[in-house]
Amino acid sequence: MDISSGAAHNATTAAPGFLGTGGLAGMLPEVQTVEILVAISIFVIIHSLRQRRSLGLPCWPVVGMLPSLLLGVRGDMYEWITGVLNARAGTFTFKGPWFTNLHCVVTSDPRNLEHLLKTKFGSFPKGPYFRDNVRDLLGDGIFGADDDTWRRQRKAASLEFHSAEFRALTASSLVELVHGRLLPVLAETEASGEAVDLQDVLLRLTFDNVCMIAFGVDPGCLQKGLPEIPFARAFEDATEATIVRFVTPTTVWRAMRALGVGHERVLRKSLAGVDEFAYDVIRKRREELATAEADADDKSLTARSDLLTVFTKMRDPDHGGVAYSDKFLRDICVNFILAGRDTSSVALAWFFWLLGKNPAVEGKILEEIERIVAARSDGRGEEKEEEELVFQPEEVKRMEYLHAALSEALRLYPSVPVDHKEVVEDEVFPDGTVLKKGTKVIYAMYSMGRMESIWGEDCRDYRPERWLRDGRFMGESAYKFTAFNGGPRLCLGKDFAYYQMKFAAASILRRYRVNVVEGHPVVPKMALTLYMKHGLKVMLAKRDKAN
Numbered sequence: 001m002d003i004s005s006g007a008a009h010n011a012t013t014a015a016p017g018f019l020g021t022g023g024l025a026g027m028l029p030e031v032q033t034v035e036i037l038v039a040i041s042i043f044v045i046i047h048s049l050r051q052r053r054s055l056g057l058p059c060w061p062v063v064g065m066l067p068s069l070l071l072g073v074r075g076d077m078y079e080w081i082t083g084v085l086n087a088r089a090g091t092f093t094f095k096g097p098w099f100t101n102l103h104c105v106v107t108s109d110p111r112n113l114e115h116l117l118k119t120k121f122g123s124f125p126k127g128p129y130f131r132d133n134v135r136d137l138l139g140d141g142i143f144g145a146d147d148d149t150w151r152r153q154r155k156a157a158s159l160e161f162h163s164a165e166f167r168a169l170t171a172s173s174l175v176e177l178v179h180g181r182l183l184p185v186l187a188e189t190e191a192s193g194e195a196v197d198l199q200d201v202l203l204r205l206t207f208d209n210v211c212m213i214a215f216g217v218d219p220g221c222l223q224k225g226l227p228e229i230p231f232a233r234a235f236e237d238a239t240e241a242t243i244v245r246f247v248t249p250t251t252v253w254r255a256m257r258a259l260g261v262g263h264e265r266v267l268r269k270s271l272a273g274v275d276e277f278a279y280d281v282i283r284k285r286r287e288e289l290a291t292a293e294a295d296a297d298d299k300s301l302t303a304r305s306d307l308l309t310v311f312t313k314m315r316d317p318d319h320g321g322v323a324y325s326d327k328f329l330r331d332i333c334v335n336f337i338l339a340g341r342d343t344s345s346v347a348l349a350w351f352f353w354l355l356g357k358n359p360a361v362e363g364k365i366l367e368e369i370e371r372i373v374a375a376r377s378d379g380r381g382e383e384k385e386e387e388e389l390v391f392q393p394e395e396v397k398r399m400e401y402l403h404a405a406l407s408e409a410l411r412l413y414p415s416v417p418v419d420h421k422e423v424v425e426d427e428v429f430p431d432g433t434v435l436k437k438g439t440k441v442i443y444a445m446y447s448m449g450r451m452e453s454i455w456g457e458d459c460r461d462y463r464p465e466r467w468l469r470d471g472r473f474m475g476e477s478a479y480k481f482t483a484f485n486g487g488p489r490l491c492l493g494k495d496f497a498y499y500q501m502k503f504a505a506a507s508i509l510r511r512y513r514v515n516v517v518e519g520h521p522v523v524p525k526m527a528l529t530l531y532m533k534h535g536l537k538v539m540l541a542k543r544d545k546a547n
């Protein structure tokens, strides 16, 4: 480019009196600056577009791919990730701004999922970054733990979750909650003719339920009037404030914690609420168990099978067989509450919304329920009033179409839409992606449900039949259907969650038509769990034989 000729042209076309004799020399640096800036801009744009071709997104100097991310966050973040993954055959590398910890590899390729969740499980722990962020809330509990700390809890909890006593507890707690509280709340709502946020009602149901499983205590969130419960509020606030740490540079949130300001102040206060509740229950349970032990005839307390009682009675084999500390018991319970408090309820909320759009599926679920009720050998299905009809565990098990319909809802709307791991040594994914030690890997469950390469051309359709062979439910590979994770860290509450969702869904559907309020906006919220951003406003209509 001939800078001098351009400058001369400017000089000759400008008014001579204005430039005077020194005009040409004074103009030169200005023109050069503009042209250099234009040249740099052209270079940056060409470079970024080239990067877009090779990486899937334009990558700008200094800010990396942040502009694309910010544009994606403005709309539906999960759909944006899905679009990029589809264009990149299932994996892309996100380059964050310089000096941030936003660099990561995002994948939805089942081969990579199997590699990181099972084959090379040891190379992909939760990692210190995740643990440091969640430690104040979760302590050393199973959710953030790795290695031996994780293995010990997983083994003990796994034994408990597969015991007959635990299954009996889950079944009885659900009868108590659904028939004693959920149905009365819904009956009141129906009678009032008002709309209700079904997601909120379901969140209250599963929060109470998981507290009964973990602590053996019912906090009473789900009851008429839908009151605010301090423990539930504290838990919610503590979780939200913890999540903010993931989008705040580590040094910044640490400084905020030291100073006790901003979301760290909220976290400190809400953690105090969580701990107050937890330690109070632990203290009382220890006292009750000691009293029951002293009175050999009192079997009522020692027969409890909630997690807190089971772990309080256990001895720690790694520490000379002493009892577990209060802090350890607190961490166990808080972790299970976090894992089980909202995952099944948001799945149910999406399920009810999908049914509204797919009445044929709802019809088939109702037919299945009626067949099961009609098959009752003692004729209870015919004789008893609808309100009293309580599904038995073996009946819930026989609801295979409902099982398929819930799995299909979770395929499209997995309660955990994305998850995260950290690589501890250099690795290569089966698709050829090179991972340097310390790389963060995001696996996108939400996107996996929308990939033609995994589920075929109708991947976006809600079709429970894809889960059925000759009318029987057929599970899928955990690396293709990843809603419950896979490998050694497969969700421990999976069977319980299905039981809970089926029991609640069948009990509601047999009694009510759930009509989503017309015009109510349904979009996912940006959070670690796939909540509906505006809840699910519905009107209930009593079902009779005609509808």
Ligand code: HEM
Pocket (backbone or CB within 6 Å): 142, 143, 154, 210, 213, 335, 336, 339, 340, 341, 343, 344, 347, 410, 414, 415, 416, 419, 420, 482, 483, 484, 485, 488, 489, 490, 491, 492, 493, 494, 496, 497
């Ligand atoms: C629809 C309902 C549910 C879904 C979709 C679901 C999904 C998941 C997912 C994706 C993980 C892996 C999380 C991670 O490692 O980052 C997980 C782990 C876990 N889930 Fe669930 N979950 C559900 C219900 C429950 C319930 C009701 C409980 C307990 C009462 C529970 C207990 C756990 C536990 C303890 C883990 C940790 C397992 C480990 O790290 O070894 N889940 N779940």
